[in-house]
Amino acid sequence: MIKDSPSALWNSFKEQSERIPDSNAVVNQDGTRISFRELRERAEAFSLTPFYSNSGVIAIRIPDPFQQLIGMLASLRAGFAYWIAPDFLNEEEVTSYLDPIETCQASAVAYLTSGSS
Numbered sequence: 001m002i003k004d005s006p007s008a009l010w011n012s013f014k015e016q017s018e019r020i021p022d023s024n025a026v027v028n029q030d031g032t033r034i035s036f037r038e039l040r041e042r043a044e045a046f047s048l049t050p051f052y053s054n055s056g057v058i059a060i061r062i063p064d065p066f067q068q069l070i071g072m073l074a075s076l077r078a079g080f081a082y083w084i085a086p087d088f089l090n091e092e093e094v095t096s097y098l099d100p101i102e103t104c105q106a107s108a109v110a111y112l113t114s115g116s117s
Contacts, residue, residue, distance in 0.1 A: 010076040014040060026069060034066060043073035059085040059094050 017025070017036035025036040034042075058075045060082050062068040068084065075082040085094045 005079075006076040006081050007079045010073065013073060013076070026066065028065065032066070039070070039073065042070045043077060046070050046074035057081050057083055057098060059083050059098060061085040061087065061094070063087065 017040040021037035024033045025039045026034045058080045060071045072082050
C-alpha cells in the first residue's frame with residue numbers, strides 16, 4: 001500500500017526496481033527503453049543539491065520526457081512533491097503559480113530546469 005508522501009512513492013518504485021531490475025520501466029514512442037535498474041540509478045544520481053530547502057514542491061521544466069521522469073523520481077526520493085511547469089510559462093509566472101503553495105507551507109519553492117541535471 002502506498003501512503004500519501006513523496007518518499008513513500010519513491011520507496012514503492014525502488015522496491016519494484018529491486019524485484020524486476022532488468023524489465024522495461026519505460027518505452028518511448030521511438031522505441032527507446034529504460035529498465036527499472038537504469039531509471040532508479042539515474043534518479044539516484046540526479047543532482048537536486050541546489051534545490052534542497054524546506055520546500056515541499058519542486059517545479060520541473062525539462063523538455064525531454066525521460067529526463068523529466070528522472071527529475072520527478074529524484075524529487076520524490078528527496079521527499080519533495082513536484083509540478084510539471086508548462087514551457088509557455090516564464091520563471092516569474094512559475095513562481096507566481098507556486099506562491100500559494102509557498103504561503104501554505106511557509107517555505108521556499110525550488111525550481112528545477114534541464115540545466116540542473
